[in-house]
Amino acid sequence: xxxxxxxxxxxxxxxxxxxxxxxxxxxxxxxxxxxxxxxxxxxxxxxxxxxxxxxxxxxxxxxxxxxxxxxxxxxxxxxxxxxxxxxxxxxxxxxxxxxxxxxxxxxxxxxxxxxxxxxxxxxxxxxxxxxxxxxxxxxxxxxxxxxxxxxxx
Amino acid sequence: xxxxxxxxxxxxxxxxxxxxxxxxxxxxxxxxxxxxxxxxxxxxxxxxxxxxxxxxxxxxxxxxxxxxxxxxxxxxxxxxxxxxxxxxxxxxxxxxxxxxxxxxxxxxxxxxxxxxxxxxxxxxxxxxxxxxxxxxxxxxxxxxxxxxxxxxxxxxxxxxxxxxxxxxxxxxxxxxxxxxxxxxxxxxxxxxxxxxxxxxxxxxxxxxxxxxxxxxxxxxxxxxxxxxxxxxxxxxxxxxxxxxxxxxxxxxxxxxxxxxxxxxxxxxxxxxxxxxxxxxxxxxxxxxxxxxxxxxxxxxxxxxxxxxxxxxxxxxxxxxxxxxxxxxxxxxxxxxxxxxxxxxxxxxxxxxxxxxxxxxxxxxxxxxxxxxxxxxxxxxxxxxxxxxxxxxxxxxxxxxxxxxxxxxxxxxxxxxxxxxxxxxxxxxxxxxxxxxxxxxxxxxxxxxxxxxxxxxxxxxxxxxxxxxxxxxxxxxxxxxxxxxxxxxxxxxxxxxxxxxxxxxxxxxxxxxxxxxxxxxxxxxxxxxxxxxxxxxxxxxxxxxxxxxxxxxxxxxxxxxxxxxxxxxxxxxxxxxxxxxxxxxxxxxxxxxxxxxxxxxxxxxxxxxxxxxxxxxxxxxxxxxxxxxxxxxxxxxxxxxxxxxxxxxxxxxxxxxxxxxxxxxxxxxxxxxxxxxxxxxxxxxxxxxxxxxxxxxxxxxxxxxxxxxxxxxxxxxxxxxxxxxxxxxxxxxxxxxxxxxxxxxxxxxxxxxxxxxxxxxxxxxxxxxxxxxxxxxxxxxxxxxxxxxxxxxxx
Numbered sequence: 001x002x003x004x005x006x007x008x009x010x011x012x013x014x015x016x017x018x019x020x021x022x023x024x025x026x027x028x029x030x031x032x033x034x035x036x037x038x039x040x041x042x043x044x045x046x047x048x049x050x051x052x053x054x055x056x057x058x059x060x061x062x063x064x065x066x067x068x069x070x071x072x073x074x075x076x077x078x079x080x081x082x083x084x085x086x087x088x089x090x091x092x093x094x095x096x097x098x099x100x101x102x103x104x105x106x107x108x109x110x111x112x113x114x115x116x117x118x119x120x121x122x123x124x125x126x127x128x129x130x131x132x133x134x135x136x137x138x139x140x141x142x143x144x145x146x147x148x149x150x151x152x153x
Numbered sequence: 154x155x156x157x158x159x160x161x162x163x164x165x166x167x168x169x170x171x172x173x174x175x176x177x178x179x180x181x182x183x184x185x186x187x188x189x190x191x192x193x194x195x196x197x198x199x200x201x202x203x204x205x206x207x208x209x210x211x212x213x214x215x216x217x218x219x220x221x222x223x224x225x226x227x228x229x230x231x232x233x234x235x236x237x238x239x240x241x242x243x244x245x246x247x248x249x250x251x252x253x254x255x256x257x258x259x260x261x262x263x264x265x266x267x268x269x270x271x272x273x274x275x276x277x278x279x280x281x282x283x284x285x286x287x288x289x290x291x292x293x294x295x296x297x298x299x300x301x302x303x304x305x306x307x308x309x310x311x312x313x314x315x316x317x318x319x320x321x322x323x324x325x326x327x328x329x330x331x332x333x334x335x336x337x338x339x340x341x342x343x344x345x346x347x348x349x350x351x352x353x354x355x356x357x358x359x360x361x362x363x364x365x366x367x368x369x370x371x372x373x374x375x376x377x378x379x380x381x382x383x384x385x386x387x388x389x390x391x392x393x394x395x396x397x398x399x400x401x402x403x404x405x406x407x408x409x410x411x412x413x414x415x416x417x418x419x420x421x422x423x424x425x426x427x428x429x430x431x432x433x434x435x436x437x438x439x440x441x442x443x444x445x446x447x448x449x450x451x452x453x454x455x456x457x458x459x460x461x462x463x464x465x466x467x468x469x470x471x472x473x474x475x476x477x478x479x480x481x482x483x484x485x486x487x488x489x490x491x492x493x494x495x496x497x498x499x500x501x502x503x504x505x506x507x508x509x510x511x512x513x514x515x516x517x518x519x520x521x522x523x524x525x526x527x528x529x530x531x532x533x534x535x536x537x538x539x540x541x542x543x544x545x546x547x548x549x550x551x552x553x554x555x556x557x558x559x560x561x562x563x564x565x566x567x568x569x570x571x572x573x574x575x576x577x578x579x580x581x582x583x584x585x586x587x588x589x590x591x592x593x594x595x596x597x598x599x600x601x602x603x604x605x606x607x608x609x610x611x612x613x614x615x616x617x618x619x620x621x622x623x624x625x626x627x628x629x630x631x632x633x634x635x636x637x638x639x640x641x642x643x644x645x646x647x648x649x650x651x652x653x654x655x656x657x658x659x660x661x662x663x664x665x666x667x668x669x670x671x672x673x674x675x676x677x678x679x680x681x682x683x684x685x686x687x688x689x690x691x692x693x694x695x696x697x698x699x700x701x702x703x704x705x706x707x708x709x710x711x712x713x714x715x716x717x718x719x720x721x722x723x724x725x726x727x728x729x730x731x732x733x734x735x736x737x738x739x740x741x742x743x744x745x746x747x748x749x750x751x752x753x754x755x756x757x758x759x760x761x762x763x764x765x766x767x768x769x770x771x772x773x774x775x776x777x778x779x780x781x782x783x784x785x786x787x788x789x790x791x792x793x794x795x796x797x798x799x800x801x802x803x804x805x806x807x808x809x810x811x812x813x814x815x816x817x818x819x820x821x822x823x824x825x826x827x828x829x830x831x832x833x834x835x836x837x838x839x840x841x842x843x844x845x846x847x848x849x850x851x852x853x854x855x856x857x858x859x860x861x862x863x864x865x866x867x868x869x870x871x872x873x874x875x876x877x878x879x880x881x882x883x884x885x886x887x888x889x890x891x892x893x894x895x896x897x898x899x900x901x902x903x904x905x906x907x908x909x910x911x912x913x914x915x916x917x918x919x920x921x922x923x924x925x926x927x928x929x930x931x932x933x934x935x936x937x938x939x940x941x942x943x944x945x946x947x
Contacts, residue, residue, distance in 0.1 A: 019269065033182040034175020036397070038346045039429040043869035046346055074175035087173040091165050094834045097842060098651030099172025100346040100397030106173060121882075128877035132869070134346045134398050135651050137845030138877040140838055 005066045007032070008076030016063045022056075023047040025063035026073060034074035034103045038132070045131030048104035049073050055111045055130070074103035077110055086110060086148045095144030097135030104131050109145045118149055159660040159670055160897060163834040166656040177395040178677070180350050180367045181426050188352065189218050189264040191412060191425035192271035194278045195435065196253030196260055199504040199862020200300065202283035203251055203260060210277040211263055216270035219419040220278075221262045221411060223250035229414050231381045233406060235471045237618055239311065243303045245471045247381070247410035252285075254302050254469040255504050256864050257435030259407070264415040264423045287862030291466035291501040292443060302469065302502045311467060311474040312500040312618050316482065316790060318557035319493030324458030328449035332530050337931035338518040339855035340441040340466070342433070343511050343846055343907075344874065345650065347397025349405055349436055350426030353412035357420065361388035362413050368406075369399040369650055370691030371679050377406040382413055393679035399650030399692055400846075401510030402437045406472075434867045438856055440477040440508035440515070441466045444522045449493075454534055454544045458493035459485065461522070465498075465515075468505035475500040477508065477515035479614045483794030484516050486556050487523045488567040488605050489545040494557040504862045510693060512846055512907040516604070524602040524912035525929065528919070538601050538916070539575055543568050553893075559791030561782050562605065562798045563900075564890045565826050571603055574802035574824035577886045583806055583820070591924075596809040597819075598921025602913035603802040606827075607795030608695035608901025611783040614794035626783040627696055627796055630685035631704035633662055633712045634773035637758040639736070639751030641666060641673040643708070646690030647701050648679035652903065653835045654697065658705055660832060661897070665709035666716075666750075667733025685775045695901030696780075698831060699797040703778025703896040711774030719753050722765035782894050797892045799900040801825035803844070803913035809921045811943050814936030816852055816918055818881045823906060826888040829898035833887075839902045840885050847910015849875045851918075852933050 003016045007030060016025060021040075026032045026049070038046035040059045047058040050072035077084060083091065086109060096102040105128065112119055112127040119127070124145045128138060171177055208220045223246060232244040244250070249260045261278050265271035288299035294309035302309055325331060351366035362382060368374050371391050379386040396403060408425060416423045427436065442465040449458040465477050478498040485494055527545075531538040547554045549566040556562065583599060590597040609627035616622050630646045643658050655677065659670035666673075676684060685704075713733070720738040721728040724746050732741045739747030756763040757772040764770060786792035806820040823840055830836045853873040857865040866872040883906075891898025915929045918939075927942045 027181075033179075036175075036179070036347070037181065038348075039869050041429065041868055041870070044346060044429075078174040083170065083173060090173045091169040094166060094169060094838050096169060096172055096651075097653075097838055098345070098347070098396065098398040099168065099177050100179065102172050103175040125877045132346065132874050132876065134344055134400075134874070135842045136838055137841035137843075137875075137880045137883060139841040139880070139883055142877065142882070 001064055003064050003067050005068060006070040008072055018062065018064050020063045021059055022061040022063045022066060023058035026058060032073050032075050036100050036103060038100065043132065045108065046101050046104045048107045048131060050107060050111060055108055074106060077106065085151055086113065089148035089151065090144040093140050093144035093147055095136065095141040101131060101133040105133065105141055112145065113149055113152065117152055121146065159663045160831055161829065162660065162832065164656060164660060164670065164832055165834065166653045168653055168655050179347055179395050179397050180365060183352060183365055183394060184424065185352060185354060185422040188422045188424050189266060189419055190268040190271050191262055191264050191415060191423050192268060192275045193259040194261040194275045195431065196249065196256060196258045198253055198282055198284050199256050199287035200285040201253050202285060203249065203253060204281040204283050206261060207279040208261060211274040214270065214274045214277060216266040217263055217274045218421065219264040219415045221248065221415050221418065223248040223260060226250065226414060230410055231383060233377055233381055233472065236473050237311070237475060237615060239306060241305050243306060247407040255506055256862060257431065257506060258469070259411065262411045262415060264419050287504040289503055289505065289858055289860060289862045291464050291503050294501040294503060295464050295499045302504065309502040310499060311502060312478065312498060315495065315497040317495045318791065321458050321460060321493040321495045324493040325449045328457050329452040330450055332448040332450065332526055332533065334446050334526060334529065335930060336444045336446065336522045336525060338441050338521060339932055340438040341850050341854040341856060342438050343400030343402055344432065345398025345400055345402055348427035348429060348432045349403050349408070351409045351412050352422055352424045353409060353416045354422035355413065355417040359388065360384060361390065364389065364391040364409055365394060366391065366409060367393060367396045367403050369396060369403040369648060370693050371648065371681065372646065372686050372688045372690030374404065374406050374409065375681060376688055378409055381410050389681065391681045393648035395677060396648060396650035400512040401514065401693060403650065405436060429869065430867050433872055434864050435506055437509035437511065438468065438506045439511035442518065444518065446522050446526055448526050448530065450530060454536055454541045456489055456491045456545050459491050460495040461485065462497040463499065465500050466503050466505065467500055467508045468503055470507040470509060472507065473509055475618055479617065479794045480515040481519040482558050483560050483614065484519050484605065484607065485558060487520060488547055488603055488800055490547050492557060505858055512843065513904040516904065516908045517847065517850060517911050520602065520604045520908045521912045521915065521932065524909065525915060528916045529928065539571060539580065542571060542603060560607065560793045560795065563782065563892045563894050565798065565800045566888065566890060567603065567800050570800055570824050570826055570888055571802040573886055573888060574804050574822055577824060577884065578804040578820065578822040580804065596811060596921045598807050598917040598919065600805050600807065600913045600915065600917025600920060602909040602916055604800065604909035606799040606801060606901055606904055606908055607797065608699040608799065609780045609796035610694035611793050611796060613783065613785045614792045616786040617790055617792060622785060624688060625785060626779050627700045628687050628689045628777055628779035629696065629701040629704045630687050630690065630775060630777040631701065631708045632685045632773065632775045633708040635712060635750055635754050637754050639749060639754045641668065642676065643673060643705065644676035644684045645701055645705065646679065646684055646686035647692050647697060650692055652697060653832065657831050657835065661702060661705050662709045665706060666713055668736055672736065685777070687777060694795065695903045698899035698901055699892065699895045700778060700780045702899060704776050706896045707776030707778055708774045711776055712772060715772060715774065716753055718765055718768060719756055720748050723748055723756060723763060780894065797894055797900050799825065799827040799902060801905065801909060803906065803909045805913050805917050807914065807917040807921055809918060809939060814939035816934065818848065821881045821883045823883060824886040824888065825905065826890055827902040828892045828895070828900035829889055831897065831899050836902050837885055840905050841883050843904060844883050844906025844910050845875050845880045846907040848880055848914055850932060851911040851914035853879070855933050
């Protein structure tokens with residue numbers, strides 16, 4: 001069906017198969033492979049993107065449900081040159097290992113820091129608990145988010 | 154900056170720069186032109202005969218290009234050779250033929266223009282099933298009371314033997330007491346966030362196959378593919394891209410074979426990636442099982458002998474049967490001086506997902522049993538659990554120490570590790586805190602568990618089972634090349650799955666060649682056509698720090714030696730007078746007499762008449778290293794199943810909430826000793842992550858099957874992983890006793906907390922419930938279990 005939405009600030013318009021998930025649409029139709037798919041049932045959060053500024057599971061949304069919405073992926077949170085301060089903090093703290101959950105974690109952390117620029121350690125943990133990481137045990141992810149928050153302050 | 158000293162620094166990872174931007178290249182990010190997508194029909198039954206399969210409707214669906222059944226697979230390929238030959242040969246094809254043996258076993262596969270069409274087609278395949286009674290209890294299989302998976306074998310037992318080292322009977326006769334327990338360990342898995350998959354293509358013109366896969370053990374897989382497809386290994390080209398986590402799970406040669414046969418049938422590349430349900434139900438589980446343990450001790454707490462009967466639930470594992478048993482045997486005594494050991498091994502087939510490699514393979518269960526036994530013995534003898542351990546450790550002065558089954562503990566100070574952990578934890582202070590909390594009605598518990606952590610697998614240990622040696626030792630290959638422009642490139646046969654090898658290898662090569670790491674490019678992943686590799690190549694058994702490092706150092710030194718020979722010739726100096734300085738080779742004490750790597754590379758690659766007489770052009774070296782601690786089996790059936798040993802002490806504080814049965818970890822301290830740390834940033838991450846796996850196994854994760862063999866936990870809604878709220882801020886301390894048996898003094902750290910973690914948390918929960926006289930005998934400890942214990946009332 002015909003659809004119109006905005007992805008990373010760019011208007012996207014065209015026919016979208018009604019059963020196409022947002023994650024498949026982003027990855028396969030738009031080539032935005034930074035959004036990863038880990039479970040396809042909404043638990044792991046690897047596919048987390050922002051829809052109108054709020055984190056959402058791209059695997060649980062149909063692309064046609066995003067009619068008129070503004071979708072932001074990890075590509076949209078990455079500056080053309082270099083990395084964002086949040087990404088720099090993840091790298092400095094090694095808040096990742098295999099990197100598969102990382103785009104989703106960064107989207108999640110971006111949302112947290114947008115709404116709560118100085119989160120407590122508990123608030124960081126609470127926010128990150130939306131997504132799964134199988135490698136790090138979360139300690140250095142939480143450290144990275146805290147460091148990014150401190151750098152903004 | 155250049156020169157020695159890059160190894161050991163907490164350098165931020167170069168990989169991380171691409172991964173934080175979503176610029177990794179994982180398997181699902183690759184799609185060759187004209188690629189088809191594969192979906193699999195999987196058995197809904199734990200055990201059932203396949204009477205007939207009708208694929209006509211599926212094949213007729215528009216968009217479907219190829220369909221493959223078990224009968225096709227049997228006609229077009231050869232069975233997958235088992236690592237251990239069974240008494241009667243049984244054929245293990247890439248698709249089920251005639252009979253399915255676990256829920257989720259692939260029985261047919263469809264290639265179509267997209268995944269959705271392939272899944273639609275799978276629903277059109279009609280199978281007539283003849284359901285059979287399922288074998289779900291390995292114990293029943295051991296007793297000969299279970300339905301047979303392979304009637305031609307006449308048994309579900311793949312291996313049964315009793316191994317005795319030292320005077321076990323004498324020790325039990327002399328003992329002041331014997332502690333006896335039964336422990337049970339659930340099936341669980343590390344579930345890397347990226348699922349397993351592959352892309353296969355067939356070149357009709359050369360009868361050659363091309364694979365892209367996130368298989369973490371490509372060396373062994375190459376051999377299986379060539380044998381099953383009936384082509385020489387030279388016609389298989391396999392590439393590993395970025396791998397999104399491995400933990401041992403990321404392997405299934407059968408899926409590569411299915412895709413290869415479909416690619417051949419369709420004449421187009423085909424791609425398959427598991428969905429999460431397929432991953433949880435059919436890829437790989439850590440083997441569950443039951444251990445009966447008997448521990449002979451003296452009244453002063455000295456451990457005299459350990460006897461274990463271990464029934465391992467293999468599922469339908471013909472690929473690596475008894476692997477858990479052999480590794481448990483190799484680590485049976487943990488860090489303790491127990492000179493008499495008996496191990497009765499049972500490796501039993503059941504109608505469940507194949508068991509296989511999962512972070513620590515067998516050691517988490519082995520450590521759980523021994524560390525639970527030590528804790529129970531301390532209670533019985535009214536000793537502090539730390540004190541009982543201190544009385545029994547192998548000490549630093551006994552190193553290198555050979556354990557009864559033949560493992561060599563190379564270095565370390567186990568008593569010091571525990572002392573450091575207790576100090577870091579403020580053990581005495583926390584005990585007071587616990588007493589005060591208990592007086593106030595709170596349920597606080599402290600757990601201690603310590604472990605050895607080996608690195609590098611020695612497949613010669615299979616000789617215990619087969620009586621003959623096939624593969625053996627721990628080895629890896631690497632390449633270092635100074636390119637014609639003077640920059641350095643390195644490649645390794647071990648494709649990382651999150652361990653940062655591009656960064657660490659650059660650190661190692663930089664030290665060897667007197668450069669900065671950013672002057673060294675390291676190949677991503679693995680490519681059988683350009684990476685040096687061995688049958689033993691791969692990302693497994695903690696082997697990077699103890700084996701791979703030798704390959705990298707060796708290759709870099711060969712290149713350096715050649716550089717020196719060329720430089721000596723060009724500078725008319727003696728090679729012994731040369732030194733590396735900042736990307737150049739110069740004469741010691743003569744600052745003007747030097748040539749840059751770029752100038753030397755020009756000689757090596759272009760101006761080859763400038764080479765010394767007889768010197769081969771080029772500046773590239775390959776080196777393969779094997780760890781010196783591997784040995785064949787001796788006459789007493791002693792053989793090190795694993796090699797260099799790190800060690801760790803875990804101490805944690807938990808609180809049980811009597812209103813919910815929930816367990817909260819309030820503090821968690823790890824002190825570990827993995828020898829020389831190559832990059833402490835990576836090491837710390839590994840310690841956290843592996844400990845989180847231990848916490849998951851202790852409190853959350855279990856694959857539950859019902860009596861009919863149906864898997865009840867096939868999504869992340871009911872197979873629970875630890876979240877950021879379940880894992881505490883793990884506090885890590887370290888000791889560094891370098892290994893004398895590895896080139897850089899490093900030891901393994903990847904399995905880490907996955908080994909003692911389950912025991913540590915279990916010991917703490919039991920301590921929290923001391924007034925209820927609880928004994929933790931199985932994992933995970935669920936809120937329901939705690940509720941049942943509390944319902945007993947003190």
